Amino acid sequence: MxxxxxxxxxxxxxxxxxxxxxxxxxxxxxxxxxxxxxxxxxxxxxxxxxxxxxxxxxxxxxxxxxxxxxxxxxxxxxxxxxxxxxxxxxxxxxxxxxxDLGAEWERILFLHSYGDTGMIFGVLARMAGLSLNVHGLKVRLLIPRTTFHLTSSLQDILAFYGLSKSRWNEAFETQRDVFEWVAMSPLFDAQRIVPSDRTHDRGRKARGARSMFQNFLDFAQERAVAASLDGNASPSAKPRITQDDALRFFGKEAERAALLRASAIKEHARAKFSGSFMEKCTGMQGLSVKWLMDAIRERLVEGYVRQRGVTQGQPTDQTTGPFTVSVWELALFEMSKADVASFALQVKAEMEAAGTFEAKWAEENARKAQKQMPK
Structure with a gap:
């Protein structure tokens, strides 16, 4: 067609x-x-x-x-x-x-080649606190608990692994050739892949269907035993590749710092501006607390805009990775718990003086009455 x-x-x-x-x-x-x-x-x-x-x-x-x-x-x-x-x-x-079909197809094809290539490269990634799948290489962050994308480029992934793409393109005659090539990576550490005979043998039956991956584990155990016999079994014998190494390699340190800051801002807001904390410091309950918190958010935005010279109409939210940080949360981040409590009492007093709570309760009662009227 x-x-x-x-x-x-x-x-x-x-x-x-x-x-x-x-x-x-x-x-x-x-x-x-x-x-x-x-x-x-x-x-x-x-x-x-x-x-x-x-x-x-x-x-x-x-x-x-x-x-x-x-x-x-x-x-x-x-x-x-x-x-x-x-x-x-x-x-x-x-x-x-x-x-980007070419790059994606190349990456998917690579990870599915020779049977278990994706699993083998995934093991090496996990030892560095990373994850690798058909969507690319990511950092598996614990704080905040999320994943942080590094790259989708197969060329860059292999460069980080320290492996030659041209050698891959030449193809391999045996599984052993593949394993020897993988072992050239700085991420390969036989002693960490197979820490002991007991843990290695425990999962052998479950891995039976993954013959290439099982053979890779046998290869790693062979390397680990050889290193032990040579007196190189110390955990410090080979420097470990870490998440920080990956972030530096891909130039993602600034993005990680921004992600940590955004997480800290969100966590601060949850801890210092909860409904229970507002109830405790103001003695209020129910809908009055919600109305107060809405008013506080508005005041925080107004103050931040005024102090920072932000033009009205500009975006009020900043998205960093999985976090969307609002202007009121940015303003709140600069306040201690005591500052938040004092500010809440100040806004509460102003709303009481202006009769805001009475007006909102009148609106709420009218809404309930309207809802209860027969149709």
């Missing part, structure tokens, strides 16, 4: 046919996106020995809540669409550069 579906909107010259490599990469990238919109998704099998492809077909059913032609177009990053109602074919035109 290709560009024929868009003949009335776009030139068919904009739709070159795809090579099998591009087709497979596109299918791997788009399948989970389509699955986010429909409960049942399948790609029909293509004709054997097909030399190129005009499009990529998905057969779908049972749309998830909120799914619509516009949401499908958004997740697919399509610039044009021809939606159809009912059990009919809808078409979406996706720019060739919408997804």
């Amino acid at each position: 290709g560009g024929n579906a868009f003949r009335g909107k776009l030139s068919t010259a904009l739709f070159p046919r795809m090579s099998p490599h591009t087709y497979q990469a596109l299918r791997a990238r788009l399948l989970p996106l389509v699955q986010s919109q429909f409960e049942s998704v399948a790609v029909p099998r293509e004709a054997p020995e097909k030399v190129d492809h005009g499009d990529l077909d998905f057969v779908v059913t049972r749309p998830r809540p909120g799914t619509s032609p516009s949401t499908v177009q958004k997740v697919l990053r399509a610039t044009h669409s021809i939606p159809q109602e009912g059990n009919r074919t809808s078409n979406y035109a996706i720019p060739a550069n919408a997804f």
Whole structure:
């Protein structure tokens, strides 16, 4: 079909046919996106020995809540669409550069090569406090408890592992060749991979189906025993690669610092500005506490804007990794618990003097009365 579906909107010259490599990469990238919109998704099998492809077909059913032609177009990053109602074919035109298919396909192919390559590289990553999967290399942070993305580039991943991509491209004749290549990495530490015969043997049966990975563990144990016989079994015999090393290598130290600061700001707000703390320091309860806290947030934003010269209308939230820090939280971060309690009492007194609580209770009572009226 290709560009024929868009003949009335776009030139068919904009739709070159795809090579099998591009087709497979596109299918791997788009399948989970389509699955986010429909409960049942399948790609029909293509004709054997097909030399190129005009499009990529998905057969779908049972749309998830909120799914619509516009949401499908958004997740697919399509610039044009021809939606159809009912059990009919809808078409979406996706720019060739919408997804980095080459890099992603290369990384997925690498991790699935030789059977258990992904598991082997994952073990080395975990020993450095990292995680590696088809989405790339990440730091597994404990404080704050989250993951921090380092890179999706296979070239950069192999550079961090200290392994030659050109040697990988030459291919290996045996599993032993692969293991010897992996052992050249600074992350490889046989004594930490297999700390003892007991722990090594304990999981052998469960790992039986992963023959290459089991063979890798045997290889590591062999290396560990050899090191022990040579008198090099000390834990300090080989410097450990740490999370800090990874952050420096990928130039992510500033981002990590920003993430830690954002986490600290959020934690400070939870500890110093909870409903229970407001009740304790003001003697108030119920909705009055909520109204007071809303007013305090507004005052904090006003004060921060005034003191920092922030222009009204500028974004009031800052997103750092998984954290969104509001302006009131930034202002609160500069206050001690005593400062927060004093400020809360000050705002409470001002609201009482202005009759704010009485007015809000009158609104609340009127709302309840309206709700209880027979329809």
